[in-house]
Amino acid sequence: MAQSLDKQLAAAKQRNITFSQLVLETEEKETGVPAEEIKKKLAARLLVMRQARREGREKPLFSRSGLVAGGAYAYANCGKRIVGGLFSEVVATALAVAEENACMGKIVAAPTAGSCGILPAVLLPVAEAYALTDADLVQGLACAAGVGLVIESLATLSGAEGGCQAECGAASAMAAGALVELRGGEVQQIGHAVAFALKNVLGLVCDPVEGLVEIPCIKRNVLGAVNALSAAEMALAGLRSALSADEVIKTMGQVGKALPESLRETSRGGLALAYRKLKRQ
Ligand code: SF4
Numbered sequence: 001m002a003q004s005l006d007k008q009l010a011a012a013k014q015r016n017i018t019f020s021q022l023v024l025e026t027e028e029k030e031t032g033v034p035a036e037e038i039k040k041k042l043a044a045r046l047l048v049m050r051q052a053r054r055e056g057r058e059k060p061l062f063s064r065s066g067l068v069a070g071g072a073y074a075y076a077n078c079g080k081r082i083v084g085g086l087f088s089e090v091v092a093t094a095l096a097v098a099e100e101n102a103c104m105g106k107i108v109a110a111p112t113a114g115s116c117g118i119l120p121a122v123l124l125p126v127a128e129a130y131a132l133t134d135a136d137l138v139q140g141l142a143c144a145a146g147v148g149l150v151i152e153s154l155a156t157l158s159g160a161e162g163g164c165q166a167e168c169g170a171a172s173a174m175a176a177g178a179l180v181e182l183r184g185g186e187v188q189q190i191g192h193a194v195a196f197a198l199k200n201v202l203g204l205v206c207d208p209v210e211g212l213v214e215i216p217c218i219k220r221n222v223l224g225a226v227n228a229l230s231a232a233e234m235a236l237a238g239l240r241s242a243l244s245a246d247e248v249i250k251t252m253g254q255v256g257k258a259l260p261e262s263l264r265e266t267s268r269g270g271l272a273l274a275y276r277k278l279k280r281q
Helices: 005-015 019-031 035-058 071-076 085-102 118-129 134-154 164-182 187-199 217-236 245-258 270-280
Strands: none
Touching: 005 019, 005 134, 005 187, 005 245, 019 035, 019 134, 019 164, 035 071, 035 085, 035 118, 035 134, 071 085, 085 118, 085 217, 118 134, 118 164, 118 217, 134 164, 134 187, 134 245, 164 187, 164 217, 164 245, 187 217, 187 245
16 A cells, blocks of 8 residues: 555545544554554654754754754744744754754654654644644654655655655655644645645755765755645645646656766765865865
């Protein structure tokens, strides 16, 4: 079933259950681990996400390379906002968790360490804004995991294989799908949100400066989180993707294969190359 999100969503709709319920049921069947145990594990991941957010916000973080220098703290404590509110909280959380990762703190790779800020950045602030419980968030994580499993199966979750679209793009799609379920969307709208989120970052390359998950990775977590919010809102409003989630996911995999090796985590192209040239001057 992890081979098709379209089919899973159709099955959930037919049985009148949520996508997260279907994901938990399937996982229980395939692994033999009871759904309640899986939920406990997800709840434990939620605590790690919260802790990473706190660590990244409460004090300025500095990475060994010097490329991270208190950006998340500066953003969280800056009074100048354009949008503010939930949006700024999402940005602040994405920065905080991604910086915590760059500074060797504990994070949840969701689906990868490089993209670890995206799911917490949307789930935690949205939960606060809409009084969602931890049980709701566990449901959101199950939904996101279901989307991630399909992306892994039909394409890839690896920047080395498919570029950043496969890491931050996948995390963004997972978050968008979770948001739709958590905000009471129809099960099919999850597929549209996933498709929107992934389409918007198709072709995004992986070009980490100095081979470190710092530049451009941290800000790409912000991009992925904000993209997830807009993708979920469009789906909730009834906008429909002309291409199904499965089709977009498969296309992402093909685009990833077509990317030159220099733009797939080798740090030989893109911003990594530009930075090397800059340092030589
Ligand atoms: S640029 Fe590469 S290393 Fe950085 S988050 Fe994206 S996929 Fe991961």
